[in-house]
Amino acid sequence: MMPPTLTALTQELWDRRSQGRTGPKLTELDPGLTLDQAYAIQDQLLAQTLAEGEQLGGRKAGLTSAVKMRQAGVDQPIFGFLAVGWALENGGTLPPGQLIQPRVEGEICFITGAPLAAPDCTPATALNAVAQVALGIEIVDSRYPGYRFDLPSVVADNCSSGAYVLGQGVPLGDLGHPDRLEAEALSLGRNGQPLASGVGADVLGHPAAALATLVRHLAGRGQSLPPASLVFAGAVTPAFDVQAGDTITLSSPRLGQVRCTFGATS
Ligand code: 0L1
Ligand code: MG
Numbered sequence: 001m002m003p004p005t006l007t008a009l010t011q012e013l014w015d016r017r018s019q020g021r022t023g024p025k026l027t028e029l030d031p032g033l034t035l036d037q038a039y040a041i042q043d044q045l046l047a048q049t050l051a052e053g054e055q056l057g058g059r060k061a062g063l064t065s066a067v068k069m070r071q072a073g074v075d076q077p078i079f080g081f082l083a084v085g086w087a088l089e090n091g092g093t094l095p096p097g098q099l100i101q102p103r104v105e106g107e108i109c110f111i112t113g114a115p116l117a118a119p120d121c122t123p124a125t126a127l128n129a130v131a132q133v134a135l136g137i138e139i140v141d142s143r144y145p146g147y148r149f150d151l152p153s154v155v156a157d158n159c160s161s162g163a164y165v166l167g168q169g170v171p172l173g174d175l176g177h178p179d180r181l182e183a184e185a186l187s188l189g190r191n192g193q194p195l196a197s198g199v200g201a202d203v204l205g206h207p208a209a210a211l212a213t214l215v216r217h218l219a220g221r222g223q224s225l226p227p228a229s230l231v232f233a234g235a236v237t238p239a240f241d242v243q244a245g246d247t248i249t250l251s252s253p254r255l256g257q258v259r260c261t262f263g264a265t266s
Helices: 006-019 035-051 066-072 123-128 151-156 207-220
Strands: 056-062 078-083 103-112 130-140 163-166 185-190 193-199 230-235 247-252 256-262
Touching: 006 035, 006 151, 035 078, 035 151, 056 207, 066 230, 078 151, 078 207, 103 185, 103 207, 123 130, 123 207, 130 230, 130 247, 130 256, 163 256, 207 230
Parallel strands: 056 230
Antiparallel strands: 056 078, 103 130, 103 230, 130 163, 185 193, 185 247, 247 256
């Protein structure tokens, strides 16, 4: 039997997200699905998201730390997109039932001030284009039961993107030279209790390396990162399940605090 077309697989993932349900890995529907085809599905999901009136809110690098690679069982960074409408304001509440199986993770984020397009982009080049740095809580979600996937399946599923909360941006220049982001210690907490911690160096040695990797990935696909782009560099903590009513905080000495609550049905 012929495998489903990429358009049919895109529609399947689109329907799962909008109907709030999970289903088989895409590689169970098409065992020959390649990584390139998975990114093509992700592109189609982005095009459909924009066609529905959404705006591109940012990009994300995922699995840029050993702790996340181990948790996901995938051993290379992956890249996805974020829509403006998926953002939650700092301190906001995610309505109950909006996501299927939300998990939270703590990240360092960049807001760029200059275009980034070089296919050989280095961490130093990437950092030169950064205007602001912020903390971000990524709220991942998976359209596969229990987050059980493989590399093409998770890439096609837009790298488990769900929602996100961005903290207050700090101008890169205010962090000094060198910025010492590799030493920035992030603490993730739930309901006032510590959950996990990590440092910037957990992300490929320095989070700017994740930004550079994203730029090289985009350049390899004929795309670039325009100025004023938001980029989530990848988690320094594992991802944690959340329950209705939980309040999650992420804080670090120089980047402040970001917070969100998971709404409970009344
Ligand atoms: O942002 C991420 O690191 C997500 C990558 C996909 C793996 C997962 O669902 O945790
Ligand atoms: Mg993430």
